Amino acid sequence: MNNRRVRVRFAPSPTGGLHLGGVRTVLYNYLFAKQHGGDFVLRIEDTDQTRYVAGAEQYIYDCLQWLGLEPDESPLKPGSFGPYRQSERKAIYRQYAEQLITNGQAYIAFDTPDELEKMRSEYKTEQNPSPQYDRTIRGRMRNSLTLAPDEVQELLEKNTPHVIRIKMPDDERIGFTDMIRGEVEFDSSLVDDKVLIKADGMPTYHLAVVVDDYLMQISHVFRGEEWLPSSPVHVLLWQYLFRVEKMPQWAHLPLILGPSGKLSKRDGAKYGFPVYAMNWTDPSGGELTEGFREKGFLPEAFINMLALLGWNDGSSQELFTKTELVEKFSVDRVHSAGAKFDYEKAKWFNHEWIKKLPVSSYAAHVKSFFDQKGISISNNDHFEKVLELVKDRATLLPDFVEQSSFFFEAPVVLDLEAVRPKWNEAKRTFFVDVIEKLSAAEWETASLEADFKEWATAAGLKPGEVMMPFRIMLVGGKFGPHVFDIAVMLGQAETVKRMKYFLSKI
RNA sequence: GGCCCGUUGGUCAAGGGGUUAAGACGCAUCCCUUUCACGGAUGAAUCACGAGUUCGAUUCUCGUACGGGCUACCA
Numbered sequence: 001m002n003n004r005r006v007r008v009r010f011a012p013s014p015t016g017g018l019h020l021g022g023v024r025t026v027l028y029n030y031l032f033a034k035q036h037g038g039d040f041v042l043r044i045e046d047t048d049q050t051r052y053v054a055g056a057e058q059y060i061y062d063c064l065q066w067l068g069l070e071p072d073e074s075p076l077k078p079g080s081f082g083p084y085r086q087s088e089r090k091a092i093y094r095q096y097a098e099q100l101i102t103n104g105q106a107y108i109a110f111d112t113p114d115e116l117e118k119m120r121s122e123y124k125t126e127q128n129p130s131p132q133y134d135r136t137i138r139g140r141m142r143n144s145l146t147l148a149p150d151e152v153q154e155l156l157e158k159n160t161p162h163v164i165r166i167k168m169p170d171d172e173r174i175g176f177t178d179m180i181r182g183e184v185e186f187d188s189s190l191v192d193d194k195v196l197i198k199a200d201g202m203p204t205y206h207l208a209v210v211v212d213d214y215l216m217q218i219s220h221v222f223r224g225e226e227w228l229p230s231s232p233v234h235v236l237l238w239q240y241l242f243r244v245e246k247m248p249q250w251a252h253l254p255l256i257l258g259p260s261g262k263l264s265k266r267d268g269a270k271y272g273f274p275v276y277a278m279n280w281t282d283p284s285g286g287e288l289t290e291g292f293r294e295k296g297f298l299p300e301a302f303i304n305m306l307a308l309l310g311w312n313d314g315s316s317q318e319l320f321t322k323t324e325l326v327e328k329f330s331v332d333r334v335h336s337a338g339a340k341f342d343y344e345k346a347k348w349f350n351h352e353w354i355k356k357l358p359v360s361s362y363a364a365h366v367k368s369f370f371d372q373k374g375i376s377i378s379n380n381d382h383f384e385k386v387l388e389l390v391k392d393r394a395t396l397l398p399d400f401v402e403q404s405s406f407f408f409e410a411p412v413v414l415d416l417e418a419v420r421p422k423w424n425e426a427k428r429t430f431f432v433d434v435i436e437k438l439s440a441a442e443w444e445t446a447s448l449e450a451d452f453k454e455w456a457t458a459a460g461l462k463p464g465e466v467m468m469p470f471r472i473m474l475v476g477g478k479f480g481p482h483v484f485d486i487a488v489m490l491g492q493a494e495t496v497k498r499m500k501y502f503l504s505k506i
Numbered sequence: 507g508g509c510c511c512g513u514u515g516g517u518c519a520a521g522g523g524g525u526u527a528a529g530a531c532g533c534a535u536c537c538c539u540u541u542c543a544c545g546g547a548u549g550a551a552u553c554a555c556g557a558g559u560u561c562g563a564u565u566c567u568c569g570u571a572c573g574g575g576c577u578a579c580c581a
Contacts, residue, residue, distance in 0.1 A: 009581085010581090011580075011581050045580095045581065109579095111579095113579075116578090116579085125507085126507070127507050127508085128507060128508070129507055129508090129577090130507085130508090130577055131577095132508095132577065133578095161579090163579055165579095181511075181512095184510080184511085185510095186509075186510075187509080190508070190509055190510095190577095191509085191577095192577075192578095194578095195578080195579050197579085198579040199579055200579080202579090204578095204579075204580085204581085205580075205581050224575095224581095225510095225511065225512095225574085225575065225576095226575055226576065226581090227575095227576090227581090228510060228511065228575075228576075229509070229510055229511090229575070229576040229577070230576075230577095231510095252511085254511085254512080254574095255511095255574070255575070257573095257574075261573085261574065261575090262574075262575075308518070308519090308530095309518070310518090312518085312519065312520080314520070314521095315520090315529090316519095316520080316528070316529040316530075317529095318518095318529085318530060318531095335512095335518095335519085336511075336512065337511085337512050337513065337574095338511090338512070338573085338574060338575090339517090339518065339519090340517060340518080341517090341518095342516095342517045342518065342531065342532085344517080344531060344532055345517070345518065345530080345531045345532080346531095347531095348530085348531055348532085349531095355544080390543090391544095392543055392544045392545095393542065393543045393544080394543095403542085403543090418541090462540090463540085464540040465540085467540060467541080468540070468541070471541060472541095475541085477541085477542095478541045478542070479541060479542045479543085480541070480542070480543095481541095481542085481543085482539090482541095483541080
């Protein structure tokens, strides 16, 4: 089947940010759409004007761009099914809601928030801690079902605030086939009369999602499992408004879990790992939530890790490029059980991708971490050679700074304690001698190593004994790549300079 | 409370009536390397429980327990 149109919806709000679950939802929608040559559609849910934030919408685009998951259609890049922002479609929803009222499938409710609260506390019992606005109590509330027609008319003329609610039928089995879970069924009597149009005239998700999916000819949708309980409302709306056969195919994705329950922003703060794709600053409170990008993750690794959280291709392959994912992704291999997010495994993916990718593809990103530390990089070729040398040691991008800053700035503080206990005059003499000999040495790793070891032996020292001091001279500490690689990269003059500095300190 | 979804090592998971129940992360030990890594080898650790079906259940069925989600004029 061609003409697949797969969509994802987001509500950019001040509390926003794009969390792991959100990115994975985008990813699966994207993979599925691309796999079938279909369109990937992004809808923006700005149902409540007071909460909608333009910066939050832009943030979502930025994240998707960073990850290379740009939609084919979005408010920024409209297709022929616009507008793509919910607030711009207000009139459309109203019309369908009116139709439902006319057909007796929805009704107008005038209950104020206070009245609703009163109802909930009044009917609250031990057996039923959260009473719903459903068939059992709608007869006792102020709505067009209980009020006389002229009374309703009068209230409407006086612009009394009101909502439109769906009238859930009694004792009907409402089901559908989920692409992941198979047949799912609900009892209509147990579902409440959900609000369709709010008092401010904006639609709720329930109405908007159905109307939009119809008008935008959406064929498939991947959404979070938290939507499963309200799916009977959506199915019913499709039945009432359109033809249920034209309803998109749903896939309810398992939740991504934190250490306890659904992964939350708080989990990140509590356990020290990012939860959002990119840094997000709450415009109201100014609170910053760290993102995977700023933490030093590669988009390739981030996508790979997320794709595997709830899906695998049945083989033992774990590293997938985006292209491979598009090729191999399949809905029937998506797990139905929730998956706990493991930060250690996420870091492992990043480490693997750092090793796998050419350094040129992420050098610019790494450079930004050097900038943050006040180390400016002038020679890109040299920079990339350095990165190549230490990439095996970097798990997160900032690790490069730690592992290679000594290439750009001579260490000032040397770990002298690491060598002092075994330091003696013989070694000093040896190194003074080496400085001399270095001027004539061939500046290449293997020969330098051979020469150095030969000189040590000739001086009556074991090569191993002088390796560590040499490392401390060049690096400042007990870390870094092969010491002769470092010397070669540093160059003869700089190597000698650092050796002399060391000898003046010890 | 009700409804819905789920349950293979600590985590991600393959498998699906008869298997030594893959693999990966993490952990531990060893080798390589007189740094730290990479790489290599080895190890500890699992089918939630109870019935039923069956010659045989981790696998099928039903219960129970446990976990999670929903139960808003939020999505």
